[in-house]
Amino acid sequence: MGDYHHGDLANALLQSARVVLNEKGIHGLSLRACAAHAGVSHAAPTHHFKSLRGLLTELAVIAYDEFAEALQVEFKNVAHEHPKIRLQKVGQAYVDFSMKEPRLFELMFSSTPLDFENPRLKNSASYAYQQLIGIVHPLFDTKEMNEDHREQTEVLVWSIVHGYASLLMNESERYGAKCTDESRRTLPDLGLLAELLG
Amino acid sequence: MGDYHHGDLANALLQSARVVLNEKGIHGLSLRACAAHAGVSHAAPTHHFKSLRGLLTELAVIAYDEFAEALQVEFKNVAHEHPKIRLQKVGQAYVDFSMKEPRLFELMFSSTPLDFENPRLKNSASYAYQQLIGIVHPLFDTKEMNEDHREQTEVLVWSIVHGYASLLMNESERYGAKCTDESRRTLPDLGLLAELLG
DNA sequence: TGTACATCAGTGAACGCGCGTTCACTGATGTAC
DNA sequence: TGTACATCAGTGAACGCGCGTTCACTGATGTAC
Numbered sequence: 001m002g003d004y005h006h007g008d009l010a011n012a013l014l015q016s017a018r019v020v021l022n023e024k025g026i027h028g029l030s031l032r033a034c035a036a037h038a039g040v041s042h043a044a045p046t047h048h049f050k051s052l053r054g055l056l057t058e059l060a061v062i063a064y065d066e067f068a069e070a071l072q073v074e075f076k077n078v079a080h081e082h083p084k085i086r087l088q089k090v091g092q093a094y095v096d097f098s099m100k101e102p103r104l105f106e107l108m109f110s111s112t113p114l115d116f117e118n119p120r121l122k123n124s125a126s127y128a129y130q131q132l133i134g135i136v137h138p139l140f141d142t143k144e145m146n147e148d149h150r151e152q153t154e155v156l157v158w159s160i161v162h163g164y165a166s167l168l169m170n171e172s173e174r175y176g177a178k179c180t181d182e183s184r185r186t187l188p189d190l191g192l193l194a195e196l197l198g
Numbered sequence: 199m200g201d202y203h204h205g206d207l208a209n210a211l212l213q214s215a216r217v218v219l220n221e222k223g224i225h226g227l228s229l230r231a232c233a234a235h236a237g238v239s240h241a242a243p244t245h246h247f248k249s250l251r252g253l254l255t256e257l258a259v260i261a262y263d264e265f266a267e268a269l270q271v272e273f274k275n276v277a278h279e280h281p282k283i284r285l286q287k288v289g290q291a292y293v294d295f296s297m298k299e300p301r302l303f304e305l306m307f308s309s310t311p312l313d314f315e316n317p318r319l320k321n322s323a324s325y326a327y328q329q330l331i332g333i334v335h336p337l338f339d340t341k342e343m344n345e346d347h348r349e350q351t352e353v354l355v356w357s358i359v360h361g362y363a364s365l366l367m368n369e370s371e372r373y374g375a376k377c378t379d380e381s382r383r384t385l386p387d388l389g390l391l392a393e394l395l396g
Numbered sequence: 397t398g399t400a401c402a403t404c405a406g407t408g409a410a411c412g413c414g415c416g417t418t419c420a421c422t423g424a425t426g427t428a429c
Numbered sequence: 430t431g432t433a434c435a436t437c438a439g440t441g442a443a444c445g446c447g448c449g450t451t452c453a454c455t456g457a458t459g460t461a462c
Contacts, residue, residue, distance in 0.1 A: 174312075228449085
């Protein structure tokens with residue numbers, strides 16, 4: 001049992017952190033809890049992470065990478081669809097991720113104290129953003145729109161899917177998973193907005 | 199100084215809670231911190247709030263009420279405008295509130311453990327929601343849309359403004375207030391979406 | 397108007413809890429010769 | 430191939446911190462008579 005020299009405790013701790021995160025939520029996540037789950041003394045994590053914040057930051061890197069990956073996969077799945085369909089489907093993938101990994105989603109987007117100066121986190125976060133925004137670009141091909149308006153439109157699109165995912169998460173956290181039935185999990189047809197605002 | 203019998207300590211504690219919330223954030227908010235700020239012994243709050251959760255819930259009621267009030271005021275200001283302008287402006291009021299009171303906004307919408315069984319909170323929260331959604335209704339007058347589609351459209355509109363406010367908050371929390379310059383604080387023209395999606 | 401007394405609000409000491417952090421330590425590893 | 434030794438990873442006891450909660454208490458209030 002003298003498991004001195006774990007080999008890759010840093011990663012083992014991140015795995016444990018993820019489990020603890022899912023079981024107890026962000027506020028139940030502590031260095032000691034991770035150490036306990038990894039079966040290691042509570043002082044061990046300090047050798048690998050400066051602080052809880054450091055560990056959370058590394059976990060957020062994983063979260064953003066998986067998130068970007070999920071968007072990327074869907075992006076490829078719908079490569080040959082009409083741009084509007086692609087937007088709708090990748091938007092749905094965004095929402096799906098928030099439901100499949102609510103705690104990771106929370107970690108990325110709620111006001112958890114992460115170290116956004118960390119270059120790896122910066123990278124992963126902005127890469128994930130690019131995945132989403134990349135979806136909007138093809139839609140512009142047939143439009144005449146100046147650069148400012150393009151940017152604003154991108155942010156609006158991001159706002160829709162992000163807002164929908166956030167509201168859905170609030171709902172399911174507050175009133176239980178019962179509310180998150182199929183119809184709620186489905187991002188409504190964005191064409192409805194064209195109808196309303198047109 | 200023997201300030202026995204404060205008179206209205208419950209409200210004083212809520213005021214203090216608000217100050218502490220703004221100064222130290224949600225995670226710095228504790229019953230003891232509120233008591234200290236109110237100049238009262240740390241055991242006093244228990245006489246008025248069952249728990250920290252109870253106090254946060256009461257504070258959230260205030261937050262939702264002020265939020266609804268802000269939307270309501272703007273709603274009246276623009277009563278005679280075209281429905282699309284009204285939507286845009288009330289949406290802007292939503293975003294403005296999130297910038298003016300970021301901590302209250304966080305309290306309402308982040309995964310803070312509030313007691314959503316509390317009838318007063320239920321009331322205030324759903325009332326605030328009605329304020330926003332009420333804005334969308336006039337837009338339907340000239341449209342033919344079935345009930346399902348109306349509901350979905352309402353949620354989409356809510357998602358836009360909520361998502362925009364959330365992303366803005368993330369940005370300013372992470373990178374400081376410098377990023378929240380005027381142009382960012384302004385909700386982009388929703389007509390851009392009609393252009394994109396139409 | 398005055399006194400007795402029940403009620404209520406706030407006190408302050410104490411409890412146990414989980415936390416991050418520190419520290420001297422110990423045991424495993426791998427390299428130098 | 431074998432031995433000495435530096436390095437490194439994990440240990441476990443200890444520290445101080447802020448927290449919510451409890452408890453017997455005390456002082457103010459207001460009502461009954």
